[in-house]
Amino acid sequence: xxxxxxxxxxxxILSRRFGLPNSQSIDTYLANDGYKAFEKALGMSQEExxxxxxxxxxxxxxxxxxxxxxxxxxxxxxxxxxxxxxVNADESEPATCKDRLLIEYDPHQLxxxxxxxxxxxxxxxxxxxxxxxxxxxxEIMDRAIDEAYARGYLGDNILGRGLKFHFATHSGAGAYxxxxxxxxxESFEGKRGNPxxxxxxxxxxxxxxxxxxxxxxxxxCSVPPIILNGGSxxxxxxxxxxxxxxxxxxxxxxxxxxxxxLPMGFNLMRMINEIGGGMRGGKKLxxxxxxxxxCPILKADECDLAMDFDTLQAAGSMLxxxxxxxxxxxxxxxxxxLRIMRFYAHESCGWCIPCREGTTWLRKxxxxxxxxxxxxxxxVLIGDLSKNMLGRTFCPLGDAAALPTIxxxxxxxxxxxxxxxxKPCPYEHASRLVTA
Amino acid sequence: MTxxxxxxxxxxxxxxxxxxxxxxxxxxxxxxxAQDEVGSxxxxxxxxxxxxxxxxxxxVNEVVGFxxxxxxxxxxxxxxxxxxxxxxxxxxxxxxxDQACHKLGIGHKEVRPDGWVSLExxxxxxxxxxxxxxxxxxxxxxxxxxxxxxxxxxxxxxGKTPEQIDEVRKVN
Numbered sequence: 282x283x284x285x286x287x288x289x290x291x292x293x294i295l296s297r298r299f300g301l302p303n304s305q306s307i308d309t310y311l312a313n314d315g316y317k318a319f320e321k322a323l324g325m326s327q328e329e330x331x332x333x334x335x336x337x338x339x340x341x342x343x344x345x346x347x348x349x350x351x352x353x354x355x356x357x358x359x360x361x362x363x364x365x366x367x368v369n370a371d372e373s374e375p376a377t378c379k380d381r382l383l384i385e386y387d388p389h390q391l392x393x394x395x396x397x398x399x400x401x402x403x404x405x406x407x408x409x410x411x412x413x414x415x416x417x418x419x420e421i422m423d424r425a426i427d428e429a430y431a432r433g434y435l436g437d438n439i440l441g442r443g444l445k446f447h448f449a450t451h452s453g454a455g456a457y458x459x460x461x462x463x464x465x466x467e468s469f470e471g472k473r474g475n476p477x478x479x480x481x482x483x484x485x486x487x488x489x490x491x492x493x494x495x496x497x498x499x500x501x502c503s504v505p506p507i508i509l510n511g512g513s514x515x516x517x518x519x520x521x522x523x524x525x526x527x528x529x530x531x532x533x534x535x536x537x538x539x540x541x542x543l544p545m546g547f548n549l550m551r552m553i554n555e556i557g558g559g560m561r562g563g564k565k566l567x568x569x570x571x572x573x574x575x576c577p578i579l580k581a582d583e584c585d586l587a588m589d590f591d592t593l594q595a596a597g598s599m600l601x602x603x604x605x606x607x608x609x610x611x612x613x614x615x616x617x618x619l620r621i622m623r624f625y626a627h628e629s630c631g632w633c634i635p636c637r638e639g640t641t642w643l644r645k646x647x648x649x650x651x652x653x654x655x656x657x658x659x660x661v662l663i664g665d666l667s668k669n670m671l672g673r674t675f676c677p678l679g680d681a682a683a684l685p686t687i688x689x690x691x692x693x694x695x696x697x698x699x700x701x702x703x704k705p706c707p708y709e710h711a712s713r714l715v716t717a
Numbered sequence: 718m719t720x721x722x723x724x725x726x727x728x729x730x731x732x733x734x735x736x737x738x739x740x741x742x743x744x745x746x747x748x749x750x751a752q753d754e755v756g757s758x759x760x761x762x763x764x765x766x767x768x769x770x771x772x773x774x775x776x777v778n779e780v781v782g783f784x785x786x787x788x789x790x791x792x793x794x795x796x797x798x799x800x801x802x803x804x805x806x807x808x809x810x811x812x813x814x815d816q817a818c819h820k821l822g823i824g825h826k827e828v829r830p831d832g833w834v835s836l837e838x839x840x841x842x843x844x845x846x847x848x849x850x851x852x853x854x855x856x857x858x859x860x861x862x863x864x865x866x867x868x869x870x871x872x873x874x875x876g877k878t879p880e881q882i883d884e885v886r887k888v889n
């Protein structure tokens with residue numbers, strides 16, 4: 282069962298098998314081009330595979346948007362150490378719910394992407410780190426892995442070709458921080474999920490300090506179509522330097538929230554109106570978070586833009602993880618900023634002081650503001666505290682907390698002022714204030 | 718400490734996944750699956766897991782403290798988790814959480830006296846496009862309405878299991 286109806290404007294590359302009967306099974310997968318890309322990759326050199334991924338313009342779907350082919354190219358393949366493939370399925374950026382579907386509906390596509398990465402890296406061991414809340418996905422993935430072993434796509438003698446590759450699931454236990462690559466590796470090793478200082482990057486010193494290819498689920502799932510159809514085909518689906526399609530997760534005040542696969546560079550206003558079915562209840566659009574809660578917010582009049590990494594960066598925001606949160610005119614931006622900061626204060630691992638202290642104090646300040654006890658000087662203080670977190674932490678969580686906050690304070694200063702002088706939140710209904 | 722044969726078999730599989738000198742990697746998966754059986758992360762469990770992965774109990778304890786799904790205190794048989802993060806907040810997640818608090822008479826990470834139901838306000842669980850969402854143990858409920866939540870909680874309060882509550886169905 283699909284969680285939302287597909288839209289005819291979608292370009293289904295990664296999601297083409299979603300909704301097929303028994304889409305999780307290896308038989309369905311094999312009947313629909315499954316493992317053909319891997320068989321093709323068996324006839325390619327490591328350089329050829331990496332060059333094809335480079336040509337595809339694929340950029341990391343976890344949020345940072347780093348070119349995948351380049352990341353694979355950094356791996357010291359001549360190193361005598363074992364090499365690992367690590368799939369980041371810790372999906373926990375608020376507003377993001379796409380990796381869940383990729384594993385739920387098409388787990389073999391992920392296995393195939395990992396196998397091809399294994400060939401490119403000269404690795405014979407991979408793991409998928411799945412967030413603990415996704416227990417049912419661990420079960421789905423385990424079944425798919427068992428099937429792949431039974432059919433000879435995993436094991437010590439893959440397809441009788443003398444190739445060895447093993448793949449296993451690994452459960453997390455609830456920590457946003459472990460979606461960050463170096464914290465994920467610490468957690469994988471059975472430790473607290475604190476980030477590591479980089480460099481060295483995981484490509485050089487990843488799992489067990491060995492060279493590691495670490496990418497998001499969606500990134501690995503993009504690899505089979507790239508190898509099967511060619512990098513230039515995938516690149517042609519998107520915009521320059523932003524190859525392919527991606528799964529956008531639409532949520533918030535729209536009529537048809539859902540996960541939709543669209544070409545990179547799809548216009549955001551069209552996404553809201555033509556894919557998302559327009560604003561709920563005919564309300565006016567106020568703001569959009571374009572790529573998960575870490576991204577600076579866009580005001581309604583800034584939303585007529587192409588959804589790719591470079592356009593969003595030029596607009597002062599980020600494409601991030603593809604979580605598009607649409608907010609209507611009745612949304613209190615102070616409350617939104619508070620809820621986002623509550624999340625980061627809860628999830629800060631406490632390793633770096635600017636983040637640990639910054640997120641906690643910002644949460645307190647924003648709570649005070651929303652409760653109607655803020656002072657005018659707090660508005661500046663919120664901005665200053667946020668700016669002092671930027672770039673001062675091991676991992677990007679500090680920036681992820683600061684960036685949306687800075688943007689909300691700058692773009693919606695009037696809403697903060699409307700909460701001054703003991704006035705109750707202008708957006709809260711009186712009835713709710715009484716019961717709360 | 719003794720576990721069910723199923724859990725022992727699982728532990729064996731976990732330990733075989735990682736290189737022989739990297740057993741510590743199995744620690745977190747062992748803890749979370751053991752918690753499902755034992756009910757919480759007890760001192761005894763910490764010592765047992767420490768022994769099996771070859772570290773000190775203190776090294777396990779510091780890990781337990783880091784992860785929000787590992788509980789030193791037992792939760793209810795059915796742990797109701799309501800998301801109030803941004804996507805859910807916009808479409809009524811916070812109101813659902815308030816409703817659950819009132820209905821169950823308990824708050825964040827609290828357990829009903831009979832131990833059947835507990836409640837937690839959780840961060841994003843990855844159901845943003847089908848918000849507001851809740852989880853009961855590991856099962857997802859999407860697009861939850863106040864009426865559905867009422868029926869689910871009424872059923873749980875009457876001592877039913879979620880499977881016995883026909884009006885509300887998990888999606889996964």
